[in-house]
Structures are given as structure tokens and as C-alpha cells.
Amino acid sequence: MSKFSPPPGTSDIFPEEISCWHSLEDAARRIFPLYGYAEMRTPVFEYTEVFKKGIGDETEVVQKEMYTFEDRGGRSLTLRPEGTAGIIRSLAGTDVMNGNEKRVYYIGPMFRGERPAAGRRRQFHQIGAENAGRVAPELDAESIALLLHYLDELGITGYKLLLNTRASSEDRKPAEDSLRAYFANTISGMCPDCKNRLERNVWRILDCKQEQCRDAISKTPDIAALFGEPSRKYFEKVCAALSAMGIHFEVDSRLVRGLDYYVHTVFEVTHPGLGAQNAIAGGGRYEINVPESDKAIVGVGFAAGLERLIMAQQSLGVKQVQENSAPLVFLIGLGEKARNENLGLAARLRRSGISTGAEVEEKSMKACMRGANRVNAKFTVIRGDNELAKGSVVLKNMADGSQTEMNSDALLPHLKSLVK
Numbered sequence: 001m002s003k004f005s006p007p008p009g010t011s012d013i014f015p016e017e018i019s020c021w022h023s024l025e026d027a028a029r030r031i032f033p034l035y036g037y038a039e040m041r042t043p044v045f046e047y048t049e050v051f052k053k054g055i056g057d058e059t060e061v062v063q064k065e066m067y068t069f070e071d072r073g074g075r076s077l078t079l080r081p082e083g084t085a086g087i088i089r090s091l092a093g094t095d096v097m098n099g100n101e102k103r104v105y106y107i108g109p110m111f112r113g114e115r116p117a118a119g120r121r122r123q124f125h126q127i128g129a130e131n132a133g134r135v136a137p138e139l140d141a142e143s144i145a146l147l148l149h150y151l152d153e154l155g156i157t158g159y160k161l162l163l164n165t166r167a168s169s170e171d172r173k174p175a176e177d178s179l180r181a182y183f184a185n186t187i188s189g190m191c192p193d194c195k196n197r198l199e200r201n202v203w204r205i206l207d208c209k210q211e212q213c214r215d216a217i218s219k220t221p222d223i224a225a226l227f228g229e230p231s232r233k234y235f236e237k238v239c240a241a242l243s244a245m246g247i248h249f250e251v252d253s254r255l256v257r258g259l260d261y262y263v264h265t266v267f268e269v270t271h272p273g274l275g276a277q278n279a280i281a282g283g284g285r286y287e288i289n290v291p292e293s294d295k296a297i298v299g300v301g302f303a304a305g306l307e308r309l310i311m312a313q314q315s316l317g318v319k320q321v322q323e324n325s326a327p328l329v330f331l332i333g334l335g336e337k338a339r340n341e342n343l344g345l346a347a348r349l350r351r352s353g354i355s356t357g358a359e360v361e362e363k364s365m366k367a368c369m370r371g372a373n374r375v376n377a378k379f380t381v382i383r384g385d386n387e388l389a390k391g392s393v394v395l396k397n398m399a400d401g402s403q404t405e406m407n408s409d410a411l412l413p414h415l416k417s418l419v420k
């Protein structure tokens with residue numbers, strides 16, 4: 001790490017890498033509206049309550065990973081660890097409260113104080129989509145279909161869709177009791193966090209990544225059969241809708257996901273090209289509590305991690321088109337008058353859609369040419385007092401060195417014909 005590195009778990013995204021990011025964002029802007037989603041932006045920080053109430057006090061994210069600070073008035077604020085809670089906070093004032101549907105997507109940075117590792121960042125980026133206001137198994141399946149359509153558009157193949165149900169909060173109780181009874185027998189050998197979770201939120205144990213807990217978790221009895229009938233029916237309909245769309249999935253009865261707002265459907269997409277942090281996207285149906293309101297807002301959605309999507313693309317050798325920021329022309333003025341004239345010329349060319357660079361300081365011809373080569377200009381436009389007096393410019397093709405003198409009025413139409 002050099003002294004110019006950003007803080008651990010964060011990254012600079014350099015111009016050479018940015019085309020990958022733009023292509024992920026452009027694909028979202030193409031695909032998501034086909035399903036009726038419009039882009040929305042919420043603040044990167046919220047009142048801490050939004051996440052505590054929304055994501056759940058007992059989750060790892062809320063307990064250990066939030067970047068929380070106080071504003072000047074002493075109110076607690078938190079950098080968003082995910083996008084859903086803020087989106088729902090914002091939609092709470094709209095007619096989603098009355099069962100009307102709102103479809104929105106978002107793109108932006110999220111912050112979690114996790115231990116940095118490959119694919120695990122403290123500032124990472126998500127593209128997410130939320131369909132809020134209505135409950136129907138078909139909408140859950142449609143949200144998954146949108147995610148997979150998006151992955152296909154990015155050229156990401158070879159992924160696996162894992163699916164499970166967490167049932168409704170009412171239908172969960174018998175399964176929860178049975179899970180608690182099972183872990184009561186294994187808890188003595190498990191980690192301190194799981195010991196706490198046993199009474200407070202036994203489902204979270206299933207999400208524990210500690211080595212000492214792995215064995216007990218892997219032998220958990222199949223509790224899905226204990227969910228109430230309405231929730232089992234709901235899940236069957238989600239599976240049927242996915243099958244009707246030809247979507248392959250694997251039911252993973254231990255998939256609970258790390259956020260407590262989920263009810264019914266939960267899903268995750270994993271990719272083999274990533275190593276330990278192999279989830280490229282995750283989501284599910286939720287009921288989210290918003291501060292100052294006693295009514296939960298319902299919805300279904302997902303978020304994909306952009307860093308991980310890029311890793312998946314790289315593992316598959318998906319080709320990215322490099323964006324070209326090299327100027328078409330580079331203006332060289334020999335003498336103060338020509339350099340001043342070039343300022344106006346550069347402005348006119350740029351406003352006509354011609355990418356233009358210029359040397360603004362007094363430099364030798366050789367140094368100006370070096371500057372043009374450094375920025376990879378295709379042409380240079382050279383003029384000094386002589387050319388100014390004649391009203392002409394010299395256009396030099398940097399690839400073959402050929403030069404043409406032309407009337408300065410002819411320059412713009414000529415350059416335009418080159419970029420057509």
C-alpha cells in the first residue's frame with residue numbers, strides 16, 4: 001500500500017477502468033425500464049433509525065458494520081449499508097401505503113465496515129431494483145427474471161440461482177420453535193454471537209460464518225415443512241412462476257440472507273469465478289418498518305454488487321469496449337496571438353462535437369508535438385503569425401505525418417466529415 005492509497009476496503013476507479021462501470025450502468029438503464037422501473041436516487045446517509053428499524057437490530061450489518069456518526073444537532077446518522085431501507089423510507093410518503101405499486105431502481109455506493117478481502121469492500125457499489133406496494137408470488141418471480149435478464153445482458157453466464165422461503169412472520173413460528181429446540185442441544189460448542197442469537201433471533205444462526213458453528217448449521221433439520229400452509233403455497237407459486245419462465249433454480253433451505261426484513265421469498269445468485277465471496281446479487285420479498293410509521297411497507301427486490309459483477313465478467317473474459325478520451329485534434333499556436341485565437345477555436349470545435357486539446361502555454365514546436373502525442377491526438381492544427389495573416393491553418397495527420405494547409409473556415413466542416 002502506498003501513502004497515496006485510499007483507506008482500506010475502498011478503491012479509486014481510474015479512467016482505464018471506467019468503461020466497465022459505464023457498461024454495467026448503461027445496461028441497467030436499458031433493461032430495467034423494460035420492466036417498468038424508473039431510476040431514483042436517495043441520500044448516501046440516513047438517520048440511523050432507518051437502518052435499525054428497517055434492516056433489524058440483530059443483524060450483523062446493523063450491529064457491527066455501520067458507519068455511524070452524529071450531525072451537529074446530535075442526531076445519529078449512518079452511511080447507507082444497503083439501498084432498500086432508504087428507498088422505502090422515501091416511498092413511505094407515497095401511495096405505496098395504499099397498495100399501489102412503485103417500481104424504482106438505483107445505482108450507487110454503499111458502506112459496510114467489513115474486513116476487506118477479495119470481493120469484500122468497505123465502500124462498494126450496488127445496482128438494485130425495488131417493486132414496492134404489492135404482494136404477489138408472480139411479482140417475486142418477475143423480480144428474479146429481471147435480475148437474470150440483466151446478468152445475461154452483461155454476458156455473465158454460469159451463475160447459480162439459490163431460492164428459499166422465510167415464510168410470513170405468522171407462519172414462521174412453529175419452525176422457529178423447532179429450530180430453537182435443535183440449536184439448544186448444539187449451542188454449547190457454538191460462537192458467543194450464536195449463543196446470543198438463540199433466544200433473540202435464532203434464524204441469524206443459519207447465517208453464521210464461524211468455523212465452530214458450521215457443523216451444527218449444516219445438520220439443521222429441514223424446517224420448511226413446518227411453515228404454515230399459506231406460506232408454503234406462496235412459495236410453490238413462486239417456483240411455478242419461475243418454471244413457467246424457464247428459469248432454473250436450486251432450493252437451498254439454509255438460505256436466510258443477512259437482513260431481517262425478508263418474508264417469503266429470498267434468493268441469491270452465486271458465481272464460480274469469484275472465490276469465497278461468491279454472491280453477485282441477492283434479494284427477496286420484504287416488509288420494512290419505517291420510523292414514525294406503524295405500518296410496514298411491502299415490496300420485493302434485489303441488489304447486485306458492481307465490483308463482483310466485474311469480477312464475474314473478468315473471470316469469463318467478457319470483452320469491454322475501451323472508451324476513447326483522446327482528442328481528435330490538438331491545437332498548436334506559435335506566438336501569443338495564435339494561442340489566443342486557438343482558445344476561441346477550441347471552444348467552437350468542442351461545441352460542434354469535435355474533441356479538442358490545445359497547448360495553452362508558450363512552448364517550442366517540438367514540445368507541443370510531444371504534448372499532442374502524449375494525449376494521442378489524431379491530428380494537430382498548427383498556426384503561427386503567417387497562417388493567421390493568410391487566414392489558414394496547417395492540419396497534420398499524426399499517423400502518417402502528412403500535412404495540408406487549408407482555409408481556417410474549411411477546418412470545422414473537414415473535421416466533421418472525419419468523425420461521421
Ligand code: HAM
Nearest residue numbers: 082084120121124279280281282283284301302303305
Ligand atoms: P446484500 O445481499 O446484502 O443485499 O447485498 C447485495 C449484493 O451486494 C451482494 O450479493 C454483493 O454482490 C454485494 N455486496 C454486499 N456487501 C458487499 C461488500 N462488502 N463488498 C462488495 N460487495 C458487496 C442487499 O443489500 C439488499 N438490499 C438487496 C435487496 C434489495 N433485497 C431486497 N431488495
